[in-house]
Amino acid sequence: MSQQDKMIEELFHNADELTEKQKKIVAAAIDSFAEKGYAATSTSEIAKKAGVAEGTIFRHYKTKKELLMAIVAPTMAKLIAPFVIKDLNKVLNQDFERLEDFLKAFIENRIQFLKSNMPLFRIFIQEIPFQPELREQFKEHIAQKVLERLRQIVEHYQAKGQIIEMPPDTVIRVAASTIFGYIIARYLLSPEEKWDDNAEIERTIQFLMNGLSPEK
Template sequence: MTSEKELYSYLFDESLPEEEMSKRQWDILDAATKIFAEKGYEGSRTSDIAKEANIAEGTIFRYFKTKKDLLIGLLMPLMIKFFKPLMFNSIEKIMNNEKNEPINVVLKNIMIDRMALVRKNKPLVKTIMIESIYHPELLEPLQKEIAPKLIPIIDKFFAENIELGNLRELDPRLITRSVMSLIAGFSVLNSLFPEVFTTEGDEKEMEKIVDILINGIGGGKK
């Protein structure tokens, strides 16, 4: 049902897979997202998910044959919510419309955009990130379909900006890695050490981070 091919077509075609899922199914996935995020996949009870979704426990299994299928079922929403708009909005904007804007504004906007998306779908992202460590199959679609498509696009974006003289002459892949590491690291530390790493306002915070990213922390007495 959720073969890689389908997944791919969902992301890059116009089809709307949401319509293939009943409201019930979405209710269950929403509840599962919440419970999994709270207690982890193994730590969650199907009874809790049922309670959260206000349905009988047996009903879950009409829509998802096993508990594991619930976890796999989370992938689709993640893909849809997270990577589809990424492909069609942000990246395109970056590479076309906004080329005129200064690089730091573009980067800031991307980071704000991505961080906001992460924050809005925190439970979903959290669960997939963590559980994919123990169920590596979960990442396969991401690794095989999304990443190989996405990373070259980003690489190309950085390469062009190096060409244009907006960025230093570095390995574009290294830049990609650094940017994504920053976003990921911020996300992780944010949830692990909220006391130390709370970020008040997105905009200002991101501006500063992007500033560091572009200009570095060095170069004091310059």
């Protein structure tokens, strides 16, 4: 079982009690949705790929959209998990005195997670423009909780003089752009190219640090 399969396993199969068939359906749907998009994937195609009858899909998921949601929602939850731990500030104080250490740890951790869930991440960013429900859920969770947390973090390091004086939302935006820009380039746009991942992440952090550090 590959690393990715383990993650999918973890996302869908441990927490809930999914039947064997359900797991196959979910795996097949992830595959197809990621490749051709939700709208262009037919339920019969999913059924065939999963090796189940068409009716079986609808026994577990009332509609095709419900299947999409069942796939994307837990990914979103896991993606933002690190932000919702209670004592984040304590962690920051204890473990990450310097912004650079925090960024390094944080970026590497989240890249690891996304790398293992690339098809799911792909579905997420591909479908969010088309699915209002998805957007709603996303805004409710990310925009509310995560942004709030991120602002605190930014202010935390600004207070320490490690981040330039700038509206926190702007800091978050440029930092997020830089990080997601790397992930999208690395895993979606040019996955087949040869990447020196360590060096590339190093440079990305260097750029971020330079961009965010107060000028001397």
